[in-house]
Every structure is written in structure tokens, then in C-alpha cells.
Amino acid sequence: MSQTSAKKIEEVSSFMIAPYVHPQGCRGYLLVDKLSGDSIAIDVHLDFVNDMTKRLKDEYWNLLYVIDTHTHADHPSGSSSIAKNFNCLRMAHKKAEHSGVSNHPENGEELFLGESTVFVRHTPGHTPDHMGIYIEGAFFSGDSLLIGSVARTDFLGGDAGQLYDSIHSFLKEYPGDTVLFPGHDYQSKTKSTFGEEKKENPWLKIEDREEFIKNLTANPPERPANMDELLHLNREGVEIAKLISSEETKKIVEAGGAISIIDVRSEMEFEDEHISGSHLIPLDQLESRADEVRAIAAPRLLLCKAGGRASAAFEALDEMNIGGLSVIDGGILAFKETGGKTVKGKELDEDASSTSCSASLPIDFETGKKKDS
């Protein structure tokens, strides 16, 4: 079983919920009506597609809808891929303007899985196109309320005041024992309830709307790696090309995207010369270090000397259900010929973990008091 597979099924009212967890922190879900097997896939990361597809087929669940709670800026969406596998309906808010998505649920719209009802709710703030999904006993909050945190609002038309209004509105409407299933989990806390969040979440301790806005906008985190490429992929629905040219790679590196390059050569070759910021994961270590690959922001660019080992790496990672890969055509040799810069010597991989959709907390988690920053 790969690391993105749902480890267990949660049961809430008339539903089963299979959570999928990505090493990058993203979470996606299969929401299934117990009796009929009718189901919805929520926030499908490209790396979840194969695992989810297999699960749906093995269990004879009937996938009716695929929903992105919002336009994702930190990972490639697998919605179009999984929708193609099952020929089912893709949904997003009308403000999302995703190519190929013509079904836009209104605020309060009901969807039916067998005899069970699912409510879609417009929850703007993180982005204007953000939606949450409510079933009796649980809420899929996407990137609005997170466990112990809230989403950031500093890009894609986000609005901290709207986020405050959205969160407080659904917290007020739904009961305290409503189970929270967020779109991200950065602290290995996988489950919470509205009641627990009201008690523990430092952002919910800020009662004043203006104070909330001031704190949330005070300390914006860095933009997600490859954000422009990811937005293009997620909005246009294009697939990541299997091969990327050295010219294109040079542009990405110059724009700060070297952290998505996975160099599959040997340690010795890497030390001799490499692209600064790239990750060294030699071809023969890919299997044992697959989770490190998953934690690197997609599109992930595979590099070797001339392209042969990178192509082999593509095949090996594909076998492990890891998507979002491109082979750098002609390897580091072609990259240098194009004028790309390299460095010599040892360089430690940067921490590839991401907190890119969560707010950065300017207050102390335990005390609720402001941190000195």
C-alpha cells in the first residue's frame, strides 16, 4: 500500500469516509453512502488518483461526483484524471473557472448519494471560489478551518474578513460534535470536531473580526513552490508533459523552481556538479525514499546526465503511483548548453515539507498571546 492510501474508513451517520493523506500535507476524501455505494471524491491530489481508482473499483463504489473545494495553488489536482476514469461529473464553484467543469453548485445546493444528502456551502476567504461540504455529523472544510489553524488569505483573491465570516457562520450553524475533515493537515492531527476547535484553535480565540484580519495578514508565508505552473495546470486542466525542454527548465530554475528538480544521478556526480536547490535522490534509492519524492512540490522534474536514468526514474515512480513528473530532456548536459547555471560541491536538500495553504501563526499556540516576530 502506498503512503497516500486511506488507512482506515471513518463512519459518520449514513456515510463511510476514506481519508487520503499526502506527505505534502494535502488531504483528500472519498465520501461514500453506506447503503448504495454512491460516492463523491473531494480534493483529489494527482498522487491520489491511482489509489482512489483502485479502491473505488475494488469496493464496487459508484463515483458520481468529483469536487475541488477551491482552486489549489500548492498541488496538482487529479480531478480531471479521476473523473475521466469513471466518466463522472466534475464540480467547482462558478468563480473557479476550471476548464472542462460546467457544473457549479450554488450555496446550499443538495447532492444525493443514494438516500443520503450532501450540502454544498460557499465558504469564501482562502479564495473567492471556496466551498465546504456538509453531511450530517461532519464537515469537509477544504482550506478554511484547519485543525488548530486557519487557511492563509494572501493570494488568489483571498480575503481575511470573508474567511472570518465563513468560519464563524458554519461553526454557528452546525453542532459542536460535527467532525472536521480539513483539506490540509500539517501536524499529524487527522481528526477534530467543531467543539474541540472552539476550545483549542488559537484563531478561534480571536473574537474580534478586525483583530483576526490584522493577525492573519500580518505575517504572510512564502508562496507555494511552482504556484504559477500549478494554477495553469489546475485551471486549464492540461496534463503535465512527460518531457520538458532544457530551455523551459532554465526558465523555471531562474524563477526559483529548482526545488522541484529531482536529480537521480549518483552522489559523486551530484557533488561534482548540480543545479543549486535541486534534490539528490539517486535512481536506486527512489523506492526506499518515495515519500521524499511525494513531499516535493509537483510538477517534479527528473534530471540525470543526458536523460536515460531520468526516464527510468519516471517509469519506476509511475509504478509507485507517483504522478506529476516530467523528464528534463537531455539532462544536465543540455541544461548547461542552454546556459543554465550549475554549482559544485555538497549541498544539503532543503526541507521539502510545505505549510503553503495554512496561515502563519503570529500568536502563541498555547497561550493565545502574540509572538514577538
Ligand SMILES: [Fe+2]
Ligand atoms: Fe488551498
